[in-house]
Amino acid sequence: DQQVKQNSPSLSVQEGRISILNCDYTNSMFDYFLWYKKYPAEGPTFLISISSIKDKNEDGRFTVFLNKSAKHLSLHIVPSQPGDSAVYFCAARAAGGTSYGKLTFGQGTILTVHP
Amino acid sequence: EAQVTQNPRYLITVTGKKLTVTCSQNMNHEYMSWYRQDPGLGLRQIYYSMNVEVTDKGDVPEGYKVSRKEKRNFPLILESPSPNQTSLYFCASSLSGAEAFFGQGTRLTVV
Numbered sequence: 001d002q003q004v005k006q007n008s009p010s011l012s013v014q015e016g017r018i019s020i021l022n023c024d025y026t027n028s029m030f031d032y033f034l035w036y037k038k039y040p041a042e043g044p045t046f047l048i049s050i051s052s053i054k055d056k057n058e059d060g061r062f063t064v065f066l067n068k069s070a071k072h073l074s075l076h077i078v079p080s081q082p083g084d085s086a087v088y089f090c091a092a093r094a095a096g097g098t099s100y101g102k103l104t105f106g107q108g109t110i111l112t113v114h115p
Numbered sequence: 116e117a118q119v120t121q122n123p124r125y126l127i128t129v130t131g132k133k134l135t136v137t138c139s140q141n142m143n144h145e146y147m148s149w150y151r152q153d154p155g156l157g158l159r160q161i162y163y164s165m166n167v168e169v170t171d172k173g174d175v176p177e178g179y180k181v182s183r184k185e186k187r188n189f190p191l192i193l194e195s196p197s198p199n200q201t202s203l204y205f206c207a208s209s210l211s212g213a214e215a216f217f218g219q220g221t222r223l224t225v226v
Contacts, residue, residue: 006157032213043119043205043217044158089157093213101146101163101212102173108157 003027004092006106013113019077021109023090026071030092030104035064035075038087038108047088048075080113087111117142121206121218128196128225136191136221138206146212147189148173149181151202152220158205164189165212196225 005024013019021035031052036044050057050064050073057064063076077084091105119140128134140147148163150173160173164183178200180192189208193200201224207215 009155034213036217041220043207043219045217046214049214091158101148101165101171103148103160103163103213103215104174105150105158105160107155 001026002107003030004090004104004106006088006090006109008109009107010110010112013080013111015082015113015115016079019075019080019084019111019113021075021077021088021090021111023073023075023106024071025073025092027092027094027104028071029094031095032093033064033066033073034091034093034103035062036089036091036105037084038089044089077111080111082113082115085111085113117216119206119208119216119218121204121221123221124219125222126224128223130197130225131195134193134196134223136193136204136206136223138189138191138218139187140189140208140216141187142208142210142216143186144208144210144216145186146209146215147183148207148215149179149189149191150205150207151175152205153202161191161204163212196223198225201225 034049035047038044087108149161150158162181164170204221206218209215
């Protein structure tokens, strides 16, 4: 049972435009959400996160939005650059105790930004 | 330089031959984890550790063992590898259990 889902396997965007990557989750115990970026032949790198007490978090060109009632989060990249081309994973962590070390990832979305 | 180091980067082995993939971090992080990445399935957590001698199962622990005898090291052990364990493996460490630093990955093929 996939508790974190990224339903779009791929997304293609023109340089300078907005990229919107989506993620849905089913577990209402998740209270912390993250996005990671992965280039080929490298490990994932942390990009941005958001706590369930917020609905938006910004870091430069990257903004993550959280809609708790819909159990949906999205990552906006504005403006998109060719160097943003990578696989993007969303991840979620459940609240409390031993769950602090347990991260659940989505399947990933391949973003391609065309010059 | 802050890093998570995995070894080996590539490994081809035969079914049933025990192997260990090592992972070491130099950031004094409490949390360490192992993941496998498979096409269409994303990253799935195998085991995680919250501190020395404290480990817990992730989503796909079957066929794997871990140990955390020192804070910096978190080896992944496959006692009797099978072809369905052919995958790309990542080790990660973090202070909080969430924003993690990942290693470069180990590509394992079991024939």
